[in-house]
Amino acid sequence: MRPEIAQAAPDADPTGALSARVARAEAACARRGVRLTAIRRDVLRLILQADEPIGAYALLDGLRALTGSGKPPTVYRALDFLLAQGLIHRVERLNAFVGCHDEAVHQHAAQFLICHDCGRVAELEDAAVEAAIGAVARTQGFAPARVTVEVDGVCGACQDKS
Amino acid sequence: MRPEIAQAAPDADPTGALSARVARAEAACARRGVRLTAIRRDVLRLILQADEPIGAYALLDGLRALTGSGKPPTVYRALDFLLAQGLIHRVERLNAFVGCHDEAVHQHAAQFLICHDCGRVAELEDAAVEAAIGAVARTQGFAPARVTVEVDGVCGACQDKS
DNA sequence: ATGGGTACGCTATAACATAACGTCACGCGC
DNA sequence: GCGCGTGACGTTATGTTATAGCGTACCCAT
Numbered sequence: 001m002r003p004e005i006a007q008a009a010p011d012a013d014p015t016g017a018l019s020a021r022v023a024r025a026e027a028a029c030a031r032r033g034v035r036l037t038a039i040r041r042d043v044l045r046l047i048l049q050a051d052e053p054i055g056a057y058a059l060l061d062g063l064r065a066l067t068g069s070g071k072p073p074t075v076y077r078a079l080d081f082l083l084a085q086g087l088i089h090r091v092e093r094l095n096a097f098v099g100c101h102d103e104a105v106h107q108h109a110a111q112f113l114i115c116h117d118c119g120r121v122a123e124l125e126d127a128a129v130e131a132a133i134g135a136v137a138r139t140q141g142f143a144p145a146r147v148t149v150e151v152d153g154v155c156g157a158c159q160d161k162s
Numbered sequence: 163m164r165p166e167i168a169q170a171a172p173d174a175d176p177t178g179a180l181s182a183r184v185a186r187a188e189a190a191c192a193r194r195g196v197r198l199t200a201i202r203r204d205v206l207r208l209i210l211q212a213d214e215p216i217g218a219y220a221l222l223d224g225l226r227a228l229t230g231s232g233k234p235p236t237v238y239r240a241l242d243f244l245l246a247q248g249l250i251h252r253v254e255r256l257n258a259f260v261g262c263h264d265e266a267v268h269q270h271a272a273q274f275l276i277c278h279d280c281g282r283v284a285e286l287e288d289a290a291v292e293a294a295i296g297a298v299a300r301t302q303g304f305a306p307a308r309v310t311v312e313v314d315g316v317c318g319a320c321q322d323k324s
Numbered sequence: 325a326t327g328g329g330t331a332c333g334c335t336a337t338a339a340c341a342t343a344a345c346g347t348c349a350c351g352c353g354c
Numbered sequence: 355g356c357g358c359g360t361g362a363c364g365t366t367a368t369g370t371t372a373t374a375g376c377g378t379a380c381c382c383a384t
């Protein structure tokens with residue numbers, strides 16, 4: 001059974017933080033001359049308003065709820081676009097997607113701390129980790145293109161609870 | 163289409179290296195008082211004799227070729243066992259499995275260099291990378307349990323070819 | 325023999341992902 | 355205006371990965 005996540009309450013986004021992030025994404029796309037179409041914007045909004053990683057088929061459900069239509073390729077094409085623009089990240093361990101905390105940067109590397117108690121994911125960008133991985137790859141004569149670092153464990157908040 | 167991989171030629175394992183690795187795995191399991199059953203041994207052998215990461219359903223095909231039977235849970239249960247014993251690793255980016263280069267060590271961390279030209283995966287165990295990740299996790303109050311590091315890129319051999 | 329534990333068989337289904345092809349709207353050069 | 359290329363999207367179908375849920379065979383210690 002697919003987990004149900006944050007089905008947009010009518011009064012979602014009370015502070016306007018979500019809309020602000022979407023607006024920044026719109027601006028970034030305009031700057032780059034690429035099109036944040038309605039579908040892509042809807043998918044981005046769904047990802048941002050979930051406070052956990054969200055899977056492709058949950059996004060599909062959300063998109064269908066919003067627009068009445070959509071098939072798997074609809075969602076995957078939007079995801080490909082958002083990933084290429086660096087607006088979201090894919091969490092490999094979960095086969096799921098999270099918003100990028102810094103939507104201005106194009107395709108930056110990131111590390112994720114995945115709490116398997118509460119399910120939340122924290123995004124980091126640590127230079128020392130990147131440097132260490134780059135160094136060891138170079139000693140093997142390997143040319144890195146994309147680095148995935150995902151740490152499974154328990155976050156501080158959940159340690160306090162137990 | 164599922165990739166076809168190394169369908170055991172009749173004269174496979176000419177040097178006996180494969181059988182030696184399986185024998186070491188048998189010995190390790192015996193030492194720990196766990197059972198490397200026929201199914202588990204077959205799945206391990208299939209993983210070791212593929213020189214690329216191999217997916218669960220390719221393993222299922224191989225198992226069925228060997229024994230005439232097997233369903234997805236058959237393979238997944240064997241994989242769970244082999245992972246728990248540290249005899250294999252899972253490559254998250256590929257949803258596929260590789261043999262552990264050091265089958266004596268129980269559940270050690272590892273990093274992978276994945277060549278997306280030739281498809282081969284190199285396993286590393288770099289203390290500096292582990293330390294850097296542990297350090298940054300601790301600054302977040304996060305308790306790491308399992309660390310995934312996977313680097314996509316082009317290996318030295320494939321760079322030379324181009 | 326009985327009861328517990330481990331491994332395995334089996335059906336079914338959830339969940340993730342892509343191939344392949346068609347349609348439509350838009351902008352551009354002419 | 356017209357033709358054309360391109361990008362976005364629709365649609366069908368399928369491929370691939372993973373697990374739930376249940377039953378049974380077997381070993382072995384009591």
